[in-house]
Amino acid sequence: MSRQGSRDTVPELAVRRLLHAAGLRYRVNVPVPGMPRRTIDITFGKARIAVFMDGCFWHGCPEHATQPKANAEWWRTKLDKNVTRDRETTEFLRSAGWTVLRFWEHESPEEVARRITEAVAAKRQPLDDL
Template sequence: MGYMADNLTKEQRSKTMAKIKSKWTKQERTVHLCLNKKKIKHKMHPKIKGSPDLIIPEKKMAVFLHGCFWHSCKRCFVEPKSNRKYWINKINGNKKRDSKNKKVLVKNGWEVAVIWEHQIKRNLDKACCRLTK
């Protein structure tokens, strides 16, 4: 794992982090529009156990849209240099929750798919097509 320098002050970082939303992120809006364009029926932010970002009901597929930093993508994750203990605990907690949520969904008969932030950025069409197979 590499390290990422933080070029912001603690106050600037705090303001930036406070603006991060948990619903209707840029990733979610982008995938939602792509699925609509492809006429793939889906529901965003469904209220089901396991809390996926979206579901495709006719395929009984639950989909998570993971940010590469927040969910520790093996391909893109760069460990922060500042406040390392906090971030490692936070990200490990996210990964533990991800695993628990996936198990709950599978137990309830859902197929689970994960689309990573870098996949959306690199080839949105391909990422969305994965959900139709």
């Protein structure tokens, strides 16, 4: 598991390229304030938007998650903890006033980038009206 990449995955890079091409600027792998060992994949700090690109296997995608047969009980516990940690992180950030967007790795990068762009525009709109 130590060799498993947790940042700069292919789906994440594809989305980041599209966001950058659309003129959006962001930070990557930002620690979640107050929650050790947890990071936000893509962050729009001023807009307070946190984007997570979740892998189907590691985060329990309802469509594509698989269950390992070898050492099944250990894996089930491990993967359930990942899902629980994701929920806790989402709830923590939302209670702190953040908009949390979660996407699966199998989702179209163009669709993901479009939804993120819309969310950022919606957050920035009231500031532009002043």
